[in-house]
Amino acid sequence: MAFGYGPLDDLQNELDVARNIINPPEGTPLPIGVGFLVWLLEKNTLQAENLLAKACDAQVQAIWLSFGDNIGHWIEFIRLHDPNAGKKAAIKIFVQISTIDQALCALNNWQVDVIVAQGNEAxxxxxxxxxxxxxxxxxxxxxxxxxxxxxxxxxxxxxxxxLARGSQIASLLALGASGVVIGTRFLLSPESLYTDSQREALLKADSSSSVRTMAFDQARNTLGWPEGVDGRGLRNDTVVDYENGLEIDTLRSRFAEGVKSGNSARMVVWAGSGVGLMNTIKSAKDITKELHEECLATLQRVSTLVQYK
Ligand SMILES: Cc1cc2nc3c(=O)[nH]c(=O)nc-3n(C[C@H](O)[C@H](O)[C@H](O)COP(=O)(O)O)c2cc1C
Structure with missing residues (x-):
């Protein structure tokens, strides 16, 4: 569960929904992870502390932090507020990084539980x-x-x-990854909050239409990301207008109209470079099963290349 731009109550509602669906025994950890964009947390310290405290009180199993200049501060906060700190059920801290320096910081300074390496394709x-x-x-x-x-x-x-195929996952395991993180593929599931029109755009897209851009953050006015961060999504009319230097107020009003009418040619459609390898809508469970089976089949096939004496 990613917690982005919503108000405090949204997090509580989402936590309640998760608790009702999973229904864990009273007083036991809630087996979900919650993601926070750290630069947004840093805009309002009091709200950030309330949000993280809510997640800690709900005993979520993991908290995922990314995109901020002071991630260590928030990790410290979580560890201080975790009711299970020091126990086996302590909240696992995931941090998403993209550089060696960030990885070393996550490892040595913050001693995170899981490092997520995000490549340019994401x-x-x-x-x-x-x-x-x-x-x-x-x-x-x-x-x-x-x-x-x-x-x-x-x-x-x-x-x-x-990542869209089990064979890609197998290759990353071979390179030393302990596991993978999948984003875009799950947008093509009924469980995702994307609209049918956004899903249709993803199904039609080939991988060359996945581009890195600031167009969407400009158009929806979600600026303030750490230096060097942009977003990878489908090149649509919003991106083309932005690249052509359309005046920002017009870009924003066209975008707002597009959102209102549900027009995916204007809306944000985040998409990794694997989007061209995705052509079916399936439940999250079936996607996971398919990727798992493909990965195993690939590992087995590759192992036959080895000549044993
Ligand atoms: C719709 C969408 C929303 C995302 N939101 C977040 C987020 O809130 N925090 C974050 O750290 N990463 C976020 N990511 C990036 C993912 O953590 C991950 O790096 C990425 O999805 C992997 O690449 P893929 O989409 O090509 O599978 C998001 C990705 C997508 C597609």
Whole structure:
């Protein structure tokens, strides 16, 4: 569950929905993760503390933090407010990063539980000049192994960006990732909050229409991202107008009209570079199953390439 631009009550509502669906025994942790955009948290300290305290009180299993200059401060806050701190059920801290420096900071300064490496292919926001995931994972794997060689438990390294097939997942596991993160593929499930028109646009898109841009943040006025961050989505009329230098007020009013009428040619449609490999709408469960089976089949196929003496 990602918590973005909504008010405080939205988080409580979402936590209540999750608790009602999962129905964990009274007093036990809620087996979900909640994601926060740190630069948004940093806009209003009091609200940020209330939000994180709510997530801690709900005993969520994991908190995912990304895109902020002072992530360490919020990790400290979470650890202080976690009712299960120091116990097995303590909240697991995930941090999404894109550079070696960020990874070393997450490892050494914040001692996070899970490092998520986000490659340039990733849908949604990310570092505009981040490396492709196929380079980033072996690079970070080596850095983490060296920096944490004296530790018994090195944090898992997850790979994010452009994944649509189990064979891609198998390749990242072979490169040293402990697992993967999938974003765009799940937009093509009935569970996602995207509209039918947005899903239709994703189904029609090929991978060349996935572009990194500030067009959508300009058009919907969600500015304030850390330096170097932009968003990867489908090139549509909003992006074309922005690239052509359309005056910002007109861009914003066309965008607002597009949202009102549900026109995906104007709306934000976040999409990673793997979008061209996605052509079916399936439940989140079936997507997960399919990716898992494809990944296993790939690993088995590849293992037959090895000649045993
Ligand atoms: C619709 C959408 C929303 C996203 N929201 C967030 C977010 O709130 N916080 C975050 O750290 N990453 C966010 N991401 C990026 C994902 O964490 C992940 O890096 C990305 O989805 C992986 O690439 P893929 O979309 O190509 O699978 C989002 C991605 C998408 C597609």
């Amino acid at each position: 849908g949604g926001h990310g570092l505009s000049d981040s490396l492709p995931i196929l380079t980033l994972i072996p690079l970070l794997k080596g850095v983490i192994e060296t920096a944490a060689s004296d530790r018994q438990n090195q944090p898992p390294l997850l790979a994010a960006g452009g």
